[in-house]
Amino acid sequence: MFKFTTRTLRLALKRNYTTSASGNLPVTNALKGWREKLKDAGVEDTDFNLKCIVSHVLKKKFNTVPDDFAQLEFNSSQLSDFERFLEARCARMPLQHIIGEWDFMDITLKTAPTVFIPRPETEEFVRLVIENYKNDKQVNMLEVGCGSGAMSLSILHRLPFVDAIAIERSKAATALAWENAKLLGLQERFKVYNHTMEEDKYMPDELKDKKYDLIISNPPYVKTEEFQFLHPEVVVYENLNALDGGSDGLRVARLVFELACRYLRSGGKLWLELGNEHPPLVKTIMNLKYQGRLKFVDSYYDQYKRERFVQIEKV
Numbered sequence: 672m673f674k675f676t677t678r679t680l681r682l683a684l685k686r687n688y689t690t691s692a693s694g695n696l697p698v699t700n701a702l703k704g705w706r707e708k709l710k711d712a713g714v715e716d717t718d719f720n721l722k723c724i725v726s727h728v729l730k731k732k733f734n735t736v737p738d739d740f741a742q743l744e745f746n747s748s749q750l751s752d753f754e755r756f757l758e759a760r761c762a763r764m765p766l767q768h769i770i771g772e773w774d775f776m777d778i779t780l781k782t783a784p785t786v787f788i789p790r791p792e793t794e795e796f797v798r799l800v801i802e803n804y805k806n807d808k809q810v811n812m813l814e815v816g817c818g819s820g821a822m823s824l825s826i827l828h829r830l831p832f833v834d835a836i837a838i839e840r841s842k843a844a845t846a847l848a849w850e851n852a853k854l855l856g857l858q859e860r861f862k863v864y865n866h867t868m869e870e871d872k873y874m875p876d877e878l879k880d881k882k883y884d885l886i887i888s889n890p891p892y893v894k895t896e897e898f899q900f901l902h903p904e905v906v907v908y909e910n911l912n913a914l915d916g917g918s919d920g921l922r923v924a925r926l927v928f929e930l931a932c933r934y935l936r937s938g939g940k941l942w943l944e945l946g947n948e949h950p951p952l953v954k955t956i957m958n959l960k961y962q963g964r965l966k967f968v969d970s971y972y973d974q975y976k977r978e979r980f981v982q983i984e985k986v
């Protein structure tokens with residue numbers, strides 16, 4: 672039978688916990704007070720957060736854990752993990768970093784501190800791209816700024832005829848994307864280069880003669896002035912290079928336009944996820960600056976009815 676260590680026993684007594692007949696602690700007892708602490712710390716959706724952390728501690732799939740946690744128990748080390756993770760969450764560490772992995776579309780990705788956490792609306796973007804390419808036979812894709820690999824790897828997972836190359840400025844993200852590719856068994860169709868796209872050095876030397884059918888990117892697009900409105904999870908724990916799009920949010924996207932002129936084959940497409948003010952601006956930039964080179968095809972809305980995604984064609 673499991674026995675509490677002296678430390679956790681002391682903790683259990685201090686918190687007025689009641690143990691079960693097995694000597695373990697019912698999860699419902701361990702939860703006491705944490706909902707309020709999370710709320711006080713400004714964490715939204717506390718029930719979801721608690722259930723994610725309980726599932727993670729018990730190494731169970733989220734959807735197999737009952738909402739009322741009935742019959743679930745923590746042993747001693749699980750209880751101390753649970754408390755440690757909740758303390759981190761009260762300090763507004765993102766759930767994804769606490770848990771160390773996150774589901775995106777139908778794949779599970781490892782996460783790492785400083786690497787951009789894939790967002791739910793990016794799943795919508797990826798679905799849109801998949802929908803447009805699902806009947807193709809062969810697609811050479813390039814991703815600019817792949818982060819954890821979420822977009823490329825979920826497309827590769829769904830569409831077996833796609834090959835993908837990604838460039839990424841962060842060393843940590845480059846390593847993580849490669850690790851995720853291997854964990855998902857996609858390393859044969861995926862390559863990632865640690866490269867910062869810059870004016871006049873858009874691609875690494877070894878790729879400078881290659882052309883692509885499709886370029887995708889979710890570039891940093893937050894306007895610098897909007898940083899003051901972001902949650903602590905983002906400002907404190909995420910890498911600002913993954914977010915900062917300069918004064919109009921399009922600093923990196925403008926580099927992607929130039930890259931697309933050089934590296935898309937004629938008729939190839941550039942798909943971008945951007946902020947909701949950007950699609951009309953991008954359309955204007957295409958008309959004013961890229962006539963005869965790039966053509967604005969269409970824009971698309973996310974589930975919150977915000978115009979967020981654009982499709983551009985190489986003329």
Ligand SMILES: C[S@@+](CC[C@H](N)C(=O)[O-])C[C@H]1O[C@@H](n2cnc3c(N)ncnc32)[C@H](O)[C@@H]1O
Pocket residue numbers: 787788789790793815816817818819820821822838839840841844866867868869888889890891892912913914923
């Ligand atoms: C908003 S994140 C998107 C990450 C990933 N595509 C996703 O959707 O989860 C932008 C990514 O672009 C990378 N990045 C920013 N500027 C870059 C540049 N000039 N060249 C290459 N990568 C860049 C950042 O490091 C970051 O990983």
